[in-house]
Amino acid sequence: MSRAVSMGRPYLHPSPAAPRHTCPHAPEHTARLRRMSLSSDVPIALRPDAPPRPRPFAPGTPIGLHLRVERIVRQLPNRIWYLVHNDQPRWYTRKCWSCGNEHSPPTAQSCTYCAEPLRFRRFLMSARWDTASCLAYEAATRRRPVGPSIANPVALYRYREQLLACFDWDGGHPLVTEPGPLRARHLLSAAFQLADALSKLHDYGVVLSRLDASHVLRSPEGAVRLFDLDVLHLSNRPVTPSPDPDRPPLRDLRALARVLQTWCAVEDEDVRQFLETAHRGAYATADAFAAAVSQFAWRRRDRATPSVAAAQTDAGVVRDLNEDAHAWRALDDVARLYVVCDGMGGHRHGEIASRLAARTLCRAIQGAWTQERPDGPERAAELVRSAVAAANQAVWAFSNEQRSAVGTTCVVLLTMGAKAVVAHLGDSRAYRLRGGALTALTEDHSVVAAMIAAGKLRPEEARDHPKANVLLSFLGAGPEAEPDVQVVEVAPGDRYLLCSDGLWSELDASALTRVLDEAPDPREAVRRLLRAANDAGTRDNLTAVVVDTPA
Numbered sequence: 353m354s355r356a357v358s359m360g361r362p363y364l365h366p367s368p369a370a371p372r373h374t375c376p377h378a379p380e381h382t383a384r385l386r387r388m389s390l391s392s393d394v395p396i397a398l399r400p401d402a403p404p405r406p407r408p409f410a411p412g413t414p415i416g417l418h419l420r421v422e423r424i425v426r427q428l429p430n431r432i433w434y435l436v437h438n439d440q441p442r443w444y445t446r447k448c449w450s451c452g453n454e455h456s457p458p459t460a461q462s463c464t465y466c467a468e469p470l471r472f473r474r475f476l477m478s479a480r481w482d483t484a485s486c487l488a489y490e491a492a493t494r495r496r497p498v499g500p501s502i503a504n505p506v507a508l509y510r511y512r513e514q515l516l517a518c519f520d521w522d523g524g525h526p527l528v529t530e531p532g533p534l535r536a537r538h539l540l541s542a543a544f545q546l547a548d549a550l551s552k553l554h555d556y557g558v559v560l561s562r563l564d565a566s567h568v569l570r571s572p573e574g575a576v577r578l579f580d581l582d583v584l585h586l587s588n589r590p591v592t593p594s595p596d597p598d599r600p601p602l603r604d605l606r607a608l609a610r611v612l613q614t615w616c617a618v619e620d621e622d623v624r625q626f627l628e629t630a631h632r633g634a635y636a637t638a639d640a641f642a643a644a645v646s647q648f649a650w651r652r653r654d655r656a657t658p659s660v661a662a663a664q665t666d667a668g669v670v671r672d673l674n675e676d677a678h679a680w681r682a683l684d685d686v687a688r689l690y691v692v693c694d695g696m697g698g699h700r701h702g703e704i705a706s707r708l709a710a711r712t713l714c715r716a717i718q719g720a721w722t723q724e725r726p727d728g729p730e731r732a733a734e735l736v737r738s739a740v741a742a743a744n745q746a747v748w749a750f751s752n753e754q755r756s757a758v759g760t761t762c763v764v765l766l767t768m769g770a771k772a773v774v775a776h777l778g779d780s781r782a783y784r785l786r787g788g789a790l791t792a793l794t795e796d797h798s799v800v801a802a803m804i805a806a807g808k809l810r811p812e813e814a815r816d817h818p819k820a821n822v823l824l825s826f827l828g829a830g831p832e833a834e835p836d837v838q839v840v841e842v843a844p845g846d847r848y849l850l851c852s853d854g855l856w857s858e859l860d861a862s863a864l865t866r867v868l869d870e871a872p873d874p875r876e877a878v879r880r881l882l883r884a885a886n887d888a889g890t891r892d893n894l895t896a897v898v899v900d901t902p903a
């Protein structure tokens with residue numbers, strides 16, 4: 353049932369023609385922000401003193417006098433996104449969102465001040481509640497940084513402890529909700545646009561606390577904009593270049609390169625290497641990175657065929673933090689490597705463990721492949737086994753460093769023509785769809801799986817069993833790891849799925865088979881899988897990688 357909310361009037365922003373570096377009470381406000389903000393990229397919701405998440409607005413809830421909630425788009429650790437519209441406002445007059453006039457009669461078809469049509473409009477609204485984050489974002493929006501790739505809110509509302517920012521919505525979606533990969537030309541276009549946006553922010557003295565895919569809004573036409581930023585503090589002068597990788601602008605550029613790498617197709621190894629160069633700090637300023645992107649895009653030719661693989665990860669509808677990770681690499685003209693990891697350990701430990709394991713696996717296998725290209729699948733299987741051991745050592749060392757139990761599952765698929773290598777530890781799974789029949793290629797290393805194998809538990813009882821989440825083997829469990837490694841035959845038209853337990857625990861074999869069999873391409877298959885699991889109310893993070901073999 354909708355609940356009425358009494359809210360204040362929105363802030364009206366100054367004209368974009370205002371001086372670029374002016375901010376009311378800038379010195380005092382900036383000093384206060386420095387004291388209250390974080391100096392690291394730890395998500396606000398994970399801090400010990402983080403404020404509790406407020407109750408989400410129900411559909412139909414009025415926002416201010418002129419907006420109403422349509423639905424929740426996504427819940428993040430430190431904010432919630434909603435879709436809101438201007439239909440059936442609480443106030444008896446209509447608001448013009450072009451000039452701000454709020455006094456047009458309810459039956460008016462155009463604004464009585466500027467004559468613009470008064471049409472039905474939707475907005476993407478972000479609600480955040482951390483005091484430091486709210487203060488910093490308010491101050492940054494007052495500076496009104498202008499750029500085609502920067503989305504400024506059309507209105508800000510204060511409701512109790514929350515700051516509500518409304519953005520024009522053109523049917524696009526935050527990049528974090530989109531499956532990868534993107535075509536190389538679209539990815540490089542996004543890199544140029546986002547680098548230009550970072551350059552504008554640095555010119556306005558805006559220092560970000562972090563930058564990830566949740567800050568990128570992608571339109572249906574493929575244009576991207578930075579929006580709903582996490583601001584650390586404001587500077588009274590433009591951000592100057594620094595060789596320190598932990599300070600802006602280099603820190604922001606490295607974060608941008610890391611985001612773009614996630615949406616790079618496995619076939620576009622040259623693009624991934626270019627972004628890896630940027631992540632290592634090759635470009636000191638955003639302008640230099642934008643120029644390098646332009647030159648790189650001009651030299652290369654885009655692929656004519658779509659990617660054979662797609663991936664997406666999602667926090668789900670219950671969890672705030674996403675501890676899953678995925679990665680892929682092109683090892684040569686034929687061989688492709690795909691990895692999915694599901695971290696454990698709470699706070700940021702599970703998130704770091706999964707990313708560390710995925711990165712170590714890819715680097716170890718790619719490095720070994722460069723030095724010695726295997727002469728057959730058996731030798732490739734040995735390389736995978738050694739890479740899993742290296743990843744285990746990395747996670748084990750991190751666990752000892754943190755002095756807490758940290759671990760991650762992993763599942764690996766290495767395709768090399770007519771053969772493939774599958775390896776795993778834990779309960780992340782690999783499936784193969786062949787001729788409409790789905791086959792599980794892995795067996796879970798868990799207590800409930802052992803009980804099912806021993807005939808002590810039925811499969812349908814496993815999900816609600818008290819030990820459903822207890823694993824017998826995973827990366828970081830000890831100084832050594834023994835993964836299950838096998839070589840399987842690859843037939844033309846096979847479709848493979850790598851996924852974390854958040855997906856397969858919600859979708860049974862028949863549901864997975866239906867989606868994988870009906871989806872026309874890997875990207876659509878991934879999109880449908882995660883949508884189905886979220887609709888089922890998954891209690892865990894979700895990750896899916898779908899790989900097609902040529903028919």
